[in-house]
Amino acid sequence: MRLLVLGGGGFLGYHVADAARVAGHEVTVASRSGTAPLDGVEALTVDRHGDLSALDGRAFDAALDTFSDPDAVRATARRLRGAVGALGYVSGMSVYHPRGPAVPDEDAPVRRPGDAACDDPLQERSLAKLAAEDAVAGAFDGPVTVLRVGVMVGPRDPSDRFTWWPVRLARALAGQASRTVLAPGDPTRAVQYSDARDIAAFAVHALGEGRAGVFDTVGPGRAQPLSAVLDACLEAAGGRPGDVTWAWAGEDALRAALRDVDEEQRPLWFPEDQIPQDAIDSSAALTAGLRFRPALDTARDVLAWQRERGDPGLAAGFGATREAELVQRCATGAAPTG
Template identity: 40%
Template structure:
């Protein structure tokens, strides 16, 4: 297969290019050359998608394209240049209008499309709406296509540092010994799901190879967050004592949800965000997505983190977590 990866030098799209090259496909990764090198065995073509799509690249002809863009004009230009390739478009569960609703694809569930480009830094809300527009451009413009809407993508190389907080925290708990108190968010029964970047990438290449059509939530199985964190602890060899703090206790301690400064990553206040980590993985699993155990993702993420001095980790610092723990009643 001749595969064009639009991207190919960062987290997910790089994993896609690497996976396809390892399988012996002829892979071209087109990007600006800003985010890093493309994987071994992949040909790099310099492309700024703000510019017209290069005729020479279109003339090369591709069996499939994997695109991770969030910018409608970029997708519009690329699809109209390569309409006959099988398109695998990486969207997001942020296309869904209601974060409390775990429902998957369905009429009336999506945000209104935002077909004009909007600066994501100025309007973060536009991300999901632009992805809706990008999905529509792909479906309308490509002869065949698959649209994949991932939830939280995790694993080695994650530039967001969200899931990485947990292997990092649990790695420290392992080093300090069994029984270390570790702050955990919400209720251990709260639904959670993640997808390892390597498994998602493998599946995206499968969808390209098989010319699979359709729209899927690209998510791993739903399990209680208590099970996810216990699996992460097993993966890194930690035996913590979990200290669960509910939404009110966390808010009172000025802990913030999900990501960023003073956040406890993976914490999603309920019921406002009950749907976000609870999408049905069934259709993706039936179409070949094969998620690895969270133990493996956590172990490999910690190994990557410790080997990568500039790796990103978000969330509470050790000192902030210790202060929060002193204010939370431990039974």
């Protein structure tokens, strides 16, 4: 397959290009920088708000777009008409209506203009994603695959929100941080997240088959308690149950104490009120071939990636003093792992 990845130098686009390359496909990335992110990948220079001429005269079996500007997405889809066999678009689970079902599937109601709380931070960007979905469907002349993603983690994750956990635990085991680790909410509550590499592999698979439709791609495809994910992060860091003490703190207390910390700068699973759904139903994608790797594999790979990049400061998380303050102020009790 000849695959065009619109983007490809960042997070998900990079992993799509890598998955396709490893599978033996011919990969071209198109970006403003015109820089190839990987060996063996062709790079084109394009401006999504202007010059797309580098795409002229080119033909691909499939393409994937991750951009959020509906006008730019529409212009590119039109440019690719007749030159690309199948087109994929990456949307998000925030498009589902906040007053819809607690566990939406692809047929659940989506957001509508003028129908959201005034302080809803997701309304504008979600409507843009929905408009982009419509733009692709209306402007392209072949099969369209829409992937609605959720929390994505893994190597190259720029948010560091999942990365915080294995790094924090590795530091504790190395004697560089306290072995009392602040943990949010209820250890038994189920959480969902996706390794971007799993979504990338599914994108390549679905586009290769020309599989049209909308797919929720939020993992892990089964109920997974938060405590199990954190224990996997501890194991990835070289620890065993009992090596650290989890200081579980109530969500209400944490929410009040973290008003000065933007939700997207908190480690994953600390209070985040942007997404109202309890979970996402990804059974259609699982039936179509989506697979999720174990949390342990993701945590190990994230930790290795963090060490490879020289262990710079994390974009999310707490300093030692702030974490200790939060433990003292918010923790309802501390318990060893296991």
